Amino acid sequence: MRYQKPKGTADILPSDSKKWQFVEQTAQDVFESYNFHEIRTPIFESYDVFERSSGESSDVVSKEMYDFYDKGERHIALRPEGTAGVVRAYVENKLFGPEQVKPYKVYYHGPMFRYERPQSGRQRQFHQIGVEAFGSTSPQLDVEVMAMAEQLLSKLQINGMKLVINSLGDAKTREDYHQALVDYLTPFEGELSEDSKRRLGTNPLRILDSKDQHDQEIVQNAPTILDFLTPESEAHFEAVKDGLSALGIDFDVDHTMVRGLDYYTDTIFEIMVTSPAFNNSEMTVIAGGRYDGLVKEFGGPEEAGIGFGIGVERLLLLLAQDNDEVTPAPLDCYVVKTSDNVTTPAFEILQSIRRAGFSADQDYLDRKVKGQFKNADRLQARFVITVGESELAQQQVPIKNMATGVQVDVPVEEIKHDFKAVMAKLSE
RNA sequence: GCGGUAUUGGUGAAGUGGUUAACACACCGGUUUGUGGCACCGGCACACGUGGGUUCGAUCCCCACAUACCGCCCCA
Incomplete structure (x- = not known):
């Protein structure tokens, strides 16, 4: 390290x-x-x-x-x-x-x-x-x-x-009490813990909450500040x-x-x-x-x-x-690409979803489709859109509801312009 | 500042003064063609906190340092 x-x-x-x-x-x-x-x-x-x-x-x-x-x-x-x-x-x-x-x-x-x-x-x-x-x-x-x-x-x-x-x-309370406390504690000085002996001169108030047992016994009968208010x-x-x-x-x-x-x-x-x-x-x-x-x-x-x-x-x-379980927020959508040739159109789809206010992501490590789906699963993506060359030719892409496994083809335009409606339809 | 315990891979951890540092999880790859959660197969610690020392040889012994945790001081 x-x-x-x-x-x-x-x-x-x-x-x-x-x-x-x-x-x-x-x-x-x-x-x-x-x-x-x-x-x-x-x-x-x-x-x-x-x-x-x-x-x-x-x-x-x-x-x-x-x-x-x-x-x-x-x-x-x-x-x-x-x-x-x-x-x-x-x-x-x-x-x-x-x-x-x-x-x-x-x-x-x-x-x-x-x-x-x-x-x-x-x-x-x-x-x-x-x-x-x-x-x-x-x-x-x-x-x-x-x-x-x-x-x-x-x-x-x-x-x-x-x-x-x-x-x-x-201030007057503190002054009076300080004096009374010192007067009370001084006869016990020899019995106080080392720390408290030191505190007697610097900050006697602190002796009051000493953790030392004998200190506590001594303090038991000390005057209380409440009597000096x-x-x-x-x-x-x-x-x-x-x-x-x-x-x-x-x-x-x-x-x-x-x-x-x-x-x-x-x-x-x-x-x-x-x-x-x-x-x-x-x-x-x-x-x-x-x-x-x-x-x-x-x-x-x-x-x-x-x-x-x-x-x-x-x-x-x-x-x-x-409550130790703070579940991470699921991703709304994951965009899967089937080849390098669809990089740009897939990115456009991804951005349109993000601009519509949904969380979405894609793969940046050239994973195979299977690997991309696996990551979508790990990210708890609710929907996965698969962008391929043939789909683009039709201007329709499959979108899959990961919870139900149901996958349907949807026009690209619809996804780009009203992803909310698309999600709603698939959630039924 | 003082005292105690600990420190092995991404994680949880096993282990011994001396050939390849268990096992599990995770991760990566594969089980022919572009779809996840299952199964199976394979891969994954030039390295055991750092620096010294002892030793023929140390991850395992000693010392120092660093960090973490616990206690004291103090405090949120």
């Missing part, structure tokens, strides 16, 4: 791309029905865009960024997530302006990059479908976004999903919960749920799915939340934002589990 794809990348072949298209199309339909519209931003951005938004100490920035210097000495990074670029575009294009209807709602889909060890459902180039809504702090918008995420998954017939929410509060944040969170309940959307509150990126505020949520595809353990398929300070951080006005991202690869693993 001389060449192979870069580590952590994948080729999506035609048999798979059908599933991708299905997911993307479904997402688009759902999002558009909520009045979200597509935005496309660059796959790479200035490194600072991600450093600024995600937080310098975040793992994404400190060790997972796919970055490089271009020929103009610019520090560039392939986007590790979608939100930062969208916020940058929102501010740069002044979409916060009064001529825009608020909230400003967009969705996107495309590749993201993180330099890390590949695993199942986890690659260096992976794909996300995401949405963002700017310009409203209404808890109803939080509810709408979560409802939309759930609707998409159920439309994709994903089973066993669970919505988990939490609130990170506002400011009145405004608490009211917001309550309204979100009420809103979800009012719409009949089930959810769990997990006060230990945190985020790897620093920009989140107030509501954060994840939709987790338990599936054989993930060894029957829980896997987060959708994650999102509010980021009410980000727009300002990028130089825009003090404006709220909320969004979520879907891991497409993970979603597809779930789909493969449920």
Whole structure:
């Protein structure tokens, strides 16, 4: 093998791309029905865009960024997530302006990059479908976004999903809680796992969802962030919960749920799915939340934002589990040639069928008639037209219904001008 | 970044320190004349991830690297 794809990348072949298209199309339909519209931003951005938004100490920035210097000495990074670029575009294009209807709602889909060890459902180039809504702090918008995420998954017939929410509060909440947590954990420092000792100084919140068993025991009695919410944040969170309940959307509150990126505020949520595809353990398929300070951080006005991202690869693993049979579309017609002398007229017939909007193909490898029929069969052609010299002399060609085996002669003109009628006649 | 397992043709795979690397599927060709799905016959790995080493000799032993998968970190 001389060449192979870069580590952590994948080729999506035609048999798979059908599933991708299905997911993307479904997402688009759902999002558009909520009045979200597509935005496309660059796959790479200035490194600072991600450093600024995600937080310098975040793992994404400190060790997972796919970055490089271009020929103009610019520090560039392939986007590790979608939100930062969208916020940058929102501010740069002044979409916060009064001529825009608020909230400003967009969705996107495309590749993201993180330099890390590949695993199942986890690659260096992976794909996300995401949405963002700017310009409203209404808890109803939080509810709408979560409802939309759930609707998409159920439309994709994903089973066993669970919505988990939490609130990170506002800046003051974070500050107070951060202090309280450090105060609580410091006496246990010696008992914490190595990772958590390190996190105590850098990002104590992360200790909350440590997988280390002893860490979890310690964390069990730690203060909860929900007790530190400011009145405004608490009211917001309550309204979100009420809103979800009012719409009949089930959810769990997990006060230990945190985020790897620093920009989140107030509501954060994840939709987790338990599936054989993930060894029957829980896997987060959708994650999102509010980021009410980000727009300002990028130089825009003090404006709220909320969004979520879907891991497409993970979603597809779930789909493969449920309905693995995605049958390839059959070909409408295959044109068989009996000799080199009919190449041009056969091609004309073929093109007329294609121009009429039907899928059709022919042989390009000089196969014998038998071989051509065999390929027609493999392509699941519904009809086969055999073009030969004697037929052309009569201006009539045999067309065969491959399912029934019935073959009849039809005038060439009829095929060229109303193939639909010809097919209809033969389908009876 | 750390740890574990794996790597044989188009695919699924068997196999041994030493003559022709099983078998199956797929594919190609044929079974006389221009028609598919069946049957039969024939063909199809200068080669066993890459590079070194050990050995008289390695696909099979050792080392390194690459890639894949799993776990950790982290996350979608």
